[in-house]
Amino acid sequence: MESGGRIRSTSERSQYLKRLKRQMGGTRTRRGVHAVDVLPRGDFMKNDPKQLITRGKEYHKAVSDIPNEVKGFGAKRGDKIVGTASEVMPGSKNIERGKQNRRSLYRRVLGATKQDPITRKQVATIKDEFENLDE
Numbered sequence: 107m108e109s110g111g112r113i114r115s116t117s118e119r120s121q122y123l124k125r126l127k128r129q130m131g132g133t134r135t136r137r138g139v140h141a142v143d144v145l146p147r148g149d150f151m152k153n154d155p156k157q158l159i160t161r162g163k164e165y166h167k168a169v170s171d172i173p174n175e176v177k178g179f180g181a182k183r184g185d186k187i188v189g190t191a192s193e194v195m196p197g198s199k200n201i202e203r204g205k206q207n208r209r210s211l212y213r214r215v216l217g218a219t220k221q222d223p224i225t226r227k228q229v230a231t232i233k234d235e236f237e238n239l240d241e
Contacts, residue, residue, distance in 0.1 A: 187232060189227065
């Protein structure tokens with residue numbers, strides 16, 4: 107059941123679970139599933155371009171470090187990473203483009219699937235080595 111304050115109907119919950127199961131590739135797996143959310147730091151000033159650039163670089167680094175962090179907690183090759191790209195920072199000029207860029211970053215760095223519009227999740231499979239972007 108999604109949070110948000112309203113009660114979901116049985117059909118909505120059923121559809122949500124079917125979509126999530128399809129994203130995960132089924133329910134019968136011995137592999138682990140690791141939920142990962144990268145949350146933005148909130149101590150930056152709104153509309154300060156220097157802070158927004160710094161914050162964007164920090165977010166990019168945090169996403170790049172996800173595979174190593176998850177492996178440090180015992181994840182193995184073939185395990186799934188389920189995540190939601192965090193919301194765009196306050197002060198960003200084009201919020202929709204910012205959301206697309208964050209989802210795209212998950213796809214490029216983690217090899218994640220596209221975000222499902224119903225589950226709002228992206229799923230990646232841990233490989234031996236992820237192709238990290240060096241910037």
